[in-house]
Amino acid sequence: MSNIINLLTRAFFMSTPLILGALGEVIAERTGMMVTAVEGIFLIGAWGGFIGAYLSGNLVIGFLVAMICGILVAMLYGVTTVYMNQHQIVMGTAIAILTTGFCTFFYRVIFGVQTTPLKVETLPVIAIPFLSEIPIIGPIVFSQNIVTYLTYLLVPVIFYVLFKTSLGLTLRSCGESPEAADAAGINVRQVRFLAVAVAGCLGGVAGAYYSLCNVGMYTSEIISGRGWIAFGICFLGNWNPVGALTFGIVFGISDAIGVYVKALGLAGLPSELFSALPYFLVIVLTVCRKQLKVPEKLGVNYIKEN
Amino acid sequence: MGTPAIELKNITKRFAKVLANDNVSMTIGEGEVVALLGENGAGKSTIMKILYGLYHATSGKIFIDGQEKVITNPKEAMSLGISMIQQHFSLVPAHTVTENIILGNCKGKIDYKAKEKEVQELADYYHFDVPAGEYVKNLTVGTQQKVEILKALYLKARILIMDEPTAVLTPQESETLMQFIRDYVAKGNSVVFITHKMKEVIEVSDRIIVMRNGRVCGQIEKDEVATIDEATLAYKMIGHDLDELQMPGEEDYSKRKKRVVVEHVSIQPKDQVALLSDISFDIHEGEVFGFAGVSGNGQQELCEALYGARKLTSGKIMLDEEDISTLSVKERIKRGMGYVASDRYRYGMVADMSLSENMLLKASYLSRWIKHGIINWKKVDEDTETAIKDYTIKAPDHMISAGSLSGGNQQKVVVAREVDMGDSMIIFDQPTRGLDLGAINYVHKTILREKEQGKSILLVSTELSEIFSLSDRIAVLYKGKIMGIYKNTELTTEKIGLLMAGVDEKEEKHHEK
Numbered sequence: 001m002s003n004i005i006n007l008l009t010r011a012f013f014m015s016t017p018l019i020l021g022a023l024g025e026v027i028a029e030r031t032g033m034m035v036t037a038v039e040g041i042f043l044i045g046a047w048g049g050f051i052g053a054y055l056s057g058n059l060v061i062g063f064l065v066a067m068i069c070g071i072l073v074a075m076l077y078g079v080t081t082v083y084m085n086q087h088q089i090v091m092g093t094a095i096a097i098l099t100t101g102f103c104t105f106f107y108r109v110i111f112g113v114q115t116t117p118l119k120v121e122t123l124p125v126i127a128i129p130f131l132s133e134i135p136i137i138g139p140i141v142f143s144q145n146i147v148t149y150l151t152y153l154l155v156p157v158i159f160y161v162l163f164k165t166s167l168g169l170t171l172r173s174c175g176e177s178p179e180a181a182d183a184a185g186i187n188v189r190q191v192r193f194l195a196v197a198v199a200g201c202l203g204g205v206a207g208a209y210y211s212l213c214n215v216g217m218y219t220s221e222i223i224s225g226r227g228w229i230a231f232g233i234c235f236l237g238n239w240n241p242v243g244a245l246t247f248g249i250v251f252g253i254s255d256a257i258g259v260y261v262k263a264l265g266l267a268g269l270p271s272e273l274f275s276a277l278p279y280f281l282v283i284v285l286t287v288c289r290k291q292l293k294v295p296e297k298l299g300v301n302y303i304k305e306n
Numbered sequence: 307m308g309t310p311a312i313e314l315k316n317i318t319k320r321f322a323k324v325l326a327n328d329n330v331s332m333t334i335g336e337g338e339v340v341a342l343l344g345e346n347g348a349g350k351s352t353i354m355k356i357l358y359g360l361y362h363a364t365s366g367k368i369f370i371d372g373q374e375k376v377i378t379n380p381k382e383a384m385s386l387g388i389s390m391i392q393q394h395f396s397l398v399p400a401h402t403v404t405e406n407i408i409l410g411n412c413k414g415k416i417d418y419k420a421k422e423k424e425v426q427e428l429a430d431y432y433h434f435d436v437p438a439g440e441y442v443k444n445l446t447v448g449t450q451q452k453v454e455i456l457k458a459l460y461l462k463a464r465i466l467i468m469d470e471p472t473a474v475l476t477p478q479e480s481e482t483l484m485q486f487i488r489d490y491v492a493k494g495n496s497v498v499f500i501t502h503k504m505k506e507v508i509e510v511s512d513r514i515i516v517m518r519n520g521r522v523c524g525q526i527e528k529d530e531v532a533t534i535d536e537a538t539l540a541y542k543m544i545g546h547d548l549d550e551l552q553m554p555g556e557e558d559y560s561k562r563k564k565r566v567v568v569e570h571v572s573i574q575p576k577d578q579v580a581l582l583s584d585i586s587f588d589i590h591e592g593e594v595f596g597f598a599g600v601s602g603n604g605q606q607e608l609c610e611a612l613y614g615a616r617k618l619t620s621g622k623i624m625l626d627e628e629d630i631s632t633l634s635v636k637e638r639i640k641r642g643m644g645y646v647a648s649d650r651y652r653y654g655m656v657a658d659m660s661l662s663e664n665m666l667l668k669a670s671y672l673s674r675w676i677k678h679g680i681i682n683w684k685k686v687d688e689d690t691e692t693a694i695k696d697y698t699i700k701a702p703d704h705m706i707s708a709g710s711l712s713g714g715n716q717q718k719v720v721v722a723r724e725v726d727m728g729d730s731m732i733i734f735d736q737p738t739r740g741l742d743l744g745a746i747n748y749v750h751k752t753i754l755r756e757k758e759q760g761k762s763i764l765l766v767s768t769e770l771s772e773i774f775s776l777s778d779r780i781a782v783l784y785k786g787k788i789m790g791i792y793k794n795t796e797l798t799t800e801k802i803g804l805l806m807a808g809v810d811e812k813e814e815k816h817h818e819k
Contacts, residue, residue, distance in 0.1 A: 172401070176399070177396070184411070185410045
């Protein structure tokens with residue numbers, strides 16, 4: 001029993017960055033922007049977060065640096081795609097690769113080549129009084145860190161904004177029919193650019209979660225495709241924050257199982273097999289998922305003639 | 307008349323090298339319907355898009371109620387009471403009617419129930435049968451247009467610009483629209499009506515402004531509109547007379563050989579509405595068989611089925627007594643089938659390739675131009691040059707890319723190729739869509755010429771005048787079904803309009819009882 005509770009606690013813990021990244025992706029993709037730079041945004045978030053926290057000795061500063069790094073990379077992506085009409089997928093992939101080299105190089109420039117990795121204290125768990133004492137649910141849901149709590153709060157907030165407010169209608173219209181939004185006097189490019197920046201901010205925090213909450217250090221393999229998983233979760237969740245939450249948890253569980261089995265060291269089964277579980281899951285679930293409500297103009301740049 | 311609601315003074319608009327509007331001046335008064343008449347590319351949409359803030363004039367001034375205004379975007383135009391309904395609707399198909407109408411005009415939290423009620427009341431006030439809570443993608447084109455109009459009315463527009471509003475409507479829907487325009491104008495508002503259809507212009511407008519080559523080339527004042535005839539208007543529009551077409555006579559085709567026979571053809575995708583159900587007809591030698599109907603009622607599917615681009619669920623297609631139902635597109639081309647697709651940019655040509663290459667596009671496996679897999683370019687180029695001459699295509703040579711030609715000349719290239727390939731049968735799907743009068747006239751003459759040569763011709767068009775002036779027999783398609791096959795002379799515009807709206811004759815009689 002306690003094993004299962006541990007596993008689920010871990011699952012919720014691991015799902016946080018995936019949900020965060022997917023939420024950012026939901027916001028951007030609803031406006032028609034496929035933020036394919038997400039893997040790079042995650043990585044630079046992990047990198048910037050660690051450097052900020054290590055040099056200042058303060059995790060809050062770490063997260064702030066991660067946000068700024070995420071926003072900057074997202075803005076690079078936004079400027080080239082939204083304003084310079086470059087292909088979204090090509091640009092995003094190029095930026096993702098660029099950040100890999102950038103992070104590895106500047107990590108060495110700043111810290112030199114280390115024999116043992118540098119470490120920071122990870123973000124502490126805040127057990128919510130009373131609630132965390134509820135059996136089973138208490139330890140799983142109410143004994144997490146502050147970022148996890150905020151992420152779970154963000155889900156209804158983003159849902160409300162997207163579907164109940166004028167801002168949400170504007171965002172969704174830009175992704176469904178930018179021409180119609182334009183005709184209604186909405187600055188489509190600006191909306192799209194800002195949405196991408198928001199996705200960059202959330203993605204930066206998500207990346208820093210790996211370095212500052214999970215392992216307390218930075219390695220160049222720290223993200224290893226998890227940005228793409230967040231990207232996939234946005235699709236699977238039908239561009240809906242609640243869907244992102246659901247599939248985020250599913251992937252959190254599979255991630256936790258991978259880590260758990262690795263720790264147990266089950267005889268005969270290679271642990272890499274379980275580490276690969278989330279990636280298998282992306283493929284299987286994406287193929288099985290039917291009736292996706294893709295925003296009509298997702299990935300299509302809006303070029304206005306004048 | 308006092309100060310006009312809108313006055314445009316000496317507007318000039320230049321796109322890179324093209325002069326779209328050259329020193330255009332006009333006024334729009336309160337409570338009048340002004341028609342802007344002209345061919346494609348005459349600059350009528352451009353001038354209105356400048357007024358609506360979509361384009362910016364290179365030079366010139368705009369006065370609203372006598373005051374000079376600079377309109378830089380549609381939002382500013384709307385705040386001045388100007389609304390424009392564009393040819394391609396600016397609606398979000400995946401959103402509801404209400405969401406579409408309030409887009410950009412609401413703040414903060416949206417009370418969807420209250421907004422929906424407000425929109426529904428507005429629709430009811432204007433007698434528009436529009437469900438406020440429905441998704442736009444589920445509405446017919448006619449209703450979508452009403453949503454566009456409601457959008458303008460919601461913003462309290464007093465000047466409504468409509469760009470080719472009747473192009474997508476059935477005759478009955480057009481009549482409702484005209485009725486609305488008259489009611490709306492009676493309330494002291496104004497309407498600008500952009501069109502190239504002369505009949506509606508005479509019917510609805512108080513004043514007509516004719517444009518040609520970016521200039522205003524004539525105005526027909528209030529008292530003259532009632533007496534003017536179409537021929538005079540056409541002359542003003544294109545600057546020369548049109549060649550008269552000979553209406554199809556009552557020729558008896560029953561003794562001639564049936565070249566094309568279509569029997570009980572159905573296309574039924576799994577778990578979806580049938581695209582075509584139980585289509586049967588035949589086309590004789592030298593006959594033009596017209597398909598009328600509002601676009602999207604199965605016309606394209608029917609053409610694709612005949613051409614081999616779509617699999618039949620059931621039924622049979624015969625060409626010259628041979629069953630071709632299961633043959634590939636390639637095999638059908640070999641048997642002399644030509645196909646002028648409705649969307650030439652997607653299915654008819656490669657814009658970046660030269661005219662020669664485009665001529666070769668569908669014949670790359672025919673032995674005429676190919677020997678042992680090697681293209682005889684000299685022959686292709688020669689034949690292309692001949693086509694350029696024969697079809698009076700305005701192109702310097704065969705090397706130029708198809709995309710650099712005007713729409714009408716591109717269509718001529720496609721028509722030249724398909725007429726050449728289609729020895730036995732040619733399918734024309736909306737062959738004149740988006741073309742100007744001169745090019746339309748040419749395509750029509752080509753169709754009649756090929757008919758004379760004994761080819762069977764299937765003509766799909768949403769323009770009733772085109773159907774009536776070319777077809778020997780006419781079928782009406784509605785939701786993938788044939789509503790009836792008639793001789794040209796048996797049909798009136800009214801009757802065909804009802805059929806296009808899906809009203810069966812029998813049903814109609816039933817209602818009368």
